[in-house]
Amino acid sequence: MTTGLKQPSVAVIGGGWAGCTAALRLAEAGISVTLFEASRTLGGRARAVEIEGQILDNGQHILLGAYEQTLQLIARLNPGKTPESLWRHPLNLKQPPDFSLACPRLPAPLHLLVGLLSAQGLSGREKWAAIRWAHALLHNPRASELRTVSQLTRSQPETLNRLLWHPLCVSALNTPPEIASAAVFRDVIRAAFGGRTHHSDLLLPRRDLTALLPAPAAARLIELGGSVRLSSRVSSLEATPDAITLHARDESAIFSHAIVATAPQHVSGLAASIPALESVVRDVSTYHYQPIATGYIQYDPAFQLTHPLFALANGPAQFVFDRGQSHGQAGLLAFVASAAANLSPDWLDQAEAQLQRIAQPGSPRWRKSIVEKQATYSCVPNMARPDVCTAHPRLFLAGDYTAGPYPATLETATLSGVQSAGALLRQL
Numbered sequence: 001m002t003t004g005l006k007q008p009s010v011a012v013i014g015g016g017w018a019g020c021t022a023a024l025r026l027a028e029a030g031i032s033v034t035l036f037e038a039s040r041t042l043g044g045r046a047r048a049v050e051i052e053g054q055i056l057d058n059g060q061h062i063l064l065g066a067y068e069q070t071l072q073l074i075a076r077l078n079p080g081k082t083p084e085s086l087w088r089h090p091l092n093l094k095q096p097p098d099f100s101l102a103c104p105r106l107p108a109p110l111h112l113l114v115g116l117l118s119a120q121g122l123s124g125r126e127k128w129a130a131i132r133w134a135h136a137l138l139h140n141p142r143a144s145e146l147r148t149v150s151q152l153t154r155s156q157p158e159t160l161n162r163l164l165w166h167p168l169c170v171s172a173l174n175t176p177p178e179i180a181s182a183a184v185f186r187d188v189i190r191a192a193f194g195g196r197t198h199h200s201d202l203l204l205p206r207r208d209l210t211a212l213l214p215a216p217a218a219a220r221l222i223e224l225g226g227s228v229r230l231s232s233r234v235s236s237l238e239a240t241p242d243a244i245t246l247h248a249r250d251e252s253a254i255f256s257h258a259i260v261a262t263a264p265q266h267v268s269g270l271a272a273s274i275p276a277l278e279s280v281v282r283d284v285s286t287y288h289y290q291p292i293a294t295g296y297i298q299y300d301p302a303f304q305l306t307h308p309l310f311a312l313a314n315g316p317a318q319f320v321f322d323r324g325q326s327h328g329q330a331g332l333l334a335f336v337a338s339a340a341a342n343l344s345p346d347w348l349d350q351a352e353a354q355l356q357r358i359a360q361p362g363s364p365r366w367r368k369s370i371v372e373k374q375a376t377y378s379c380v381p382n383m384a385r386p387d388v389c390t391a392h393p394r395l396f397l398a399g400d401y402t403a404g405p406y407p408a409t410l411e412t413a414t415l416s417g418v419q420s421a422g423a424l425l426r427q428l
């Protein structure tokens with residue numbers, strides 16, 4: 001392919017997990033890369049924030065053992081430090097006093113079978129209903145013909161849906177079961193329980209999210225001769241057959257190729273004037289978004305939960321995490337409310353009331369709520385998710401909304417970065 005530029009030089013627009021991964025892959029292939037990030041911090045929707053003098057995250061995250069691309073990359077970027085980066089737990093959902101499900105280290109899906117048989121809070125009839133349903137879901141492709149998760153789970157007893165399947169749907173897809181895609185939910189369940197035993201493990205970050213992947217990826221990128229431009233919002237793009245021109249506040253720059261690695265709600269602003277991206281703009285204009293709220297509450301540093309993570313019921317939060325145990329932030333709990341469209345202003349009071357069923361931590365020292373209003377797209381049936389290749393041979397996409405096996409997750413983001421960089425390299 002001919003271009004006015006002597007060597008390929010690529011602009012990656014967006015320094016979230018997708019953009020950082022794509023930029024790193026290209027730099028490792030010997031390509032000149034410039035990463036543009038609008039904010040002062042890398043990581044996008046999974047980034048560090050400073051609150052009350054502590055480094056926290058914009059949202060408490062959790063990873064699944066099935067997120068192989070992300071886990072491999074984190075391990076590679078933090079050599080010899082995997083246990084200090086991520087804390088691996090065999091699946092153990094505890095929601096005292098109503099429910100608990102622990103999957104033992106047995107071959108999958110036997111571990112789920114034994115976990116369900118020994119679950120607390122389910123009757124014998126409910127356990128067999130769950131086992132039969134999960135077996136059908138893992139082995140029967142016809143399940144995807146049902147459109148929503150509510151439809152997919154309608155044969156299940158109410159207790160199971162309330163305690164297990166619907167909370168899993170809300171946490172994994174960040175979408176209420178009434179509108180969530182049955183096909184994507186089935187794919188998540190299959191990825192977690194239908195592969196290897198460790199795929200259903202839960203991994204808790206032990207350091208802030210920027211330090212986990214985006215910062216070491218950027219450091220490596222710079223070592224390899226690339227450059228990272230923070231506080232550099234790209235305001236528009238021009239695409240000719242020979243080059244891509246980026247316009248930022250004070251400058252314009254020409255590149256041979258570009259990867260647009262922004263969230264879907266920011267794609268249209270950049271792509272609107274490029275006819276080849278018309279179908280992408282059309283796809284993302286159909287998306288709706290769901291909020292996720294994270295509430296941090298600092299208690300006495302001597303306080304800790306009996307387990308690093310608990311499921312919560314009867315209120316806005318689905319989970320509470322003990323950051324003292326995971327991050328060494330003694331006495332700090334993180335409450336997470338996914339698909340939180342109807343969150344009331346006093347949601348942290350309600351979350352504290354939910355916690356009272358598990359522990360009595362005393363009076364809070366400080367509290368902070370972070371609501372990401374457009375945390376992820378609603379993962380609804382038959383979403384149009386664009387490919388990483390666009391109709392313009394010099395323009396590529398990366399991000400958690402591109403076509404992939406998972407909903408909007410860190411794994412979809414990193415996987416899209418790898419795929420986007422791979423597709424670009426094949427064009428050269």
Ligand SMILES: Cc1cc2nc3c(=O)[nH]c(=O)nc-3n(C[C@H](O)[C@H](O)[C@H](O)COP(=O)(O)OP(=O)(O)OC[C@H]3O[C@@H](n4cnc5c(N)ncnc54)[C@H](O)[C@@H]3O)c2cc1C
Nearest residue numbers: 014016017018038044045059061062234375399400409410
């Ligand atoms: C509160 C919360 C909790 C979550 N929990 C989980 C979880 O537990 N597990 C999980 O797997 N996933 C979780 N997710 C989803 C996960 O964080 C996202 O799927 C993932 O981070 C998306 O990465 P991305 O790189 O595709 O997009 P983004 O993170 O949105 O990155 C895009 C980047 O582009 C930048 N940008 C935008 N426009 C421009 C421009 N014009 N010029 C330059 N830069 C620009 C943005 O500043 C941003 O840094 C959660 C998300 C949130 C918000």
